[in-house]
Amino acid sequence: MTKRLFRSNDRMLGGVCAGIADYFGWDPTLVRVAYLVLSIVSAAFPGLLVYIILWIIIPQRY
Numbered sequence: 001m002t003k004r005l006f007r008s009n010d011r012m013l014g015g016v017c018a019g020i021a022d023y024f025g026w027d028p029t030l031v032r033v034a035y036l037v038l039s040i041v042s043a044a045f046p047g048l049l050v051y052i053i054l055w056i057i058i059p060q061r062y
Contacts, residue, residue: 006019006059007061008021010022015060017032035047
């Protein structure tokens with residue numbers, strides 16, 4: 001069986017970080033915090049733009 005990446009229903013905003021956490025088997029809170037820290041600390045990582053693109057690309061689980 002192949003794994004697929006979906007946006008999660010355990011969502012804070014769009015379910016992107018929780019979906020990535022589900023895919024890799026990680027804690028969603030840690031993924032959200034890591035994404036936020038990476039977005040704030042790194043000037044080369046446009047966090048909001050990447051999140052919106054992922055929100056559009058990753059399908060919703062039904």
